Amino acid sequence: MRDLKNGRRELNADSRWSGTNRPARRGNDGAPSRAGIRAENRRRRRRRALLIFYFFLFFTVVSAAVAVSLTVLFKIDTIQVGGTSRYTQEQIIGACGIKKGENLFLAKTRQSEKQIQARLPYIGSVKVRRKFPARISIQVAEAQVCGAVESSGKYVVLGDDFRVLEMADKLPQSCVLIRGITLKSPKEGKTAEFADKSLQSSLTEVERALKSNGLKNITGVDFSSTSKILLTYEGRVTINLGMPSDLDYKISFAKKLFDDGEIKSTEKGTLNLSTAGDNDTAYFDPASGS
Template identity: 25%
Template sequence: MARRRHSNRRHRGGSFGFLYKVLSMLVICGAIVAALTLFFRVGTVVVTGQERYTAEEVREASGVAEGDNLILLNKHTVAHQLVEKLPYIEEVHPYRRLPDTLIIEVKECGEPLAVLQDGFAWLVSPGGKIVEQRSASQAGDYPVISGCQLLAPTVGTPMALATEYAAQQQSLLDLLDALEQAGMMDQVEGIRLDDLSVLVMEYGGRFTVEMPYGADYPRKLRALQSVIDKLETNQTGTVELTWDNGEVHFIEN
């Protein structure tokens, strides 16, 4: 009987000890959270990488205000809001610099191309995002994507071509990405999708470039550059990159 009472006392003592440890941990965690909430607040928002937008426009679109809790700030929400509200922004990398600074690094898209439709010029980034709507008369400074029709175009959304152009859409996006990665976008004057057998690009003020749909466009662009490097600066013509065996044909004008 004495042993049983002694065992019960030890059991109750162990239970109280465990409960004490749990409560102590909760108190400590609460104190840490309270300290973080009290002391680490946004005092400065630094914006880098922007060109089309001002730093103030980026700060406002981020939704972050002075005095917000820096530690509890949801960086994914900040990035989402910026990409949604400022269409030319392609990537956002927010990070904290304690005790009170939020740094927002942004990457804007490259120069857009225009799709003319219903009296408007819809500007499309090399990544395939509709970044702006202008009147058709304001499209003169942009390369034009022709021979297709946008489906329900809206600024800030990915470009989608009407169903009948579905086969061309992926090839167009792949070509734009390859041009951007190769640093060749600034030489593009237009892309035509009206011929279902071949994709046509006007390039460099001198060349009409023909490529198949669904091609390895990085490889095709390397072949194009190789041809251009061998030509005289006054030569113009058509570069045929449509051959399955990788041959390149240049037809001079």
């Protein structure tokens, strides 16, 4: 309102404040007016609506990106095989269950590893890995053979983890024959179940001691008597280990005797180490005519 007499003009509250800068109107007691409260509530609703809109926009963009990557991008174009194995690359790729053209992210690598070992038992270890942008890498290693156990007219070839590698009609060449052990319904590709768990432990300890001490050329193992474990060395010397105790010492003792020529490479007979853990003494009985 203008005061025409003295040239002054009066400014009311609405002309000084506008838009979002306008404070909520207050009543005579200083509290916000109803109109101010309604304006503030409208602003809050607008902000909430904007947040929801931006969230759904972000979600839509991300979903579209994922959909594109799973349907168009990262399609497998190469499957590579590395390592040593008696199987061909074609056999390993065929057993893995992963095909070219599949999406790299959807490839079931853990399941593929299990399939390869189940279908190709002589593979001891296998790693299946995704390699960006579009490659599958399969790394394999040959299974280490522990020996063979005769069962129901077959020779059950065991790996060093006691997985059944093969059910052979005859003993494979250079395979250690393990006697005195019974297996329950062995199946190729599956871990063998021992009828006597204590013999499984004894076999494990003998294998460990042979490897750690480097005694090779063992052609037979016999657990027919639990108090008289027998090894056959080069098909010519029977090693009597006695009880399954002090195996590391007994086997290292035997290796030293062979390495030092105490038992000649032409000799046959029996090397008794059953009491070596107690008296540090071994006894060798040559076979007649040796």
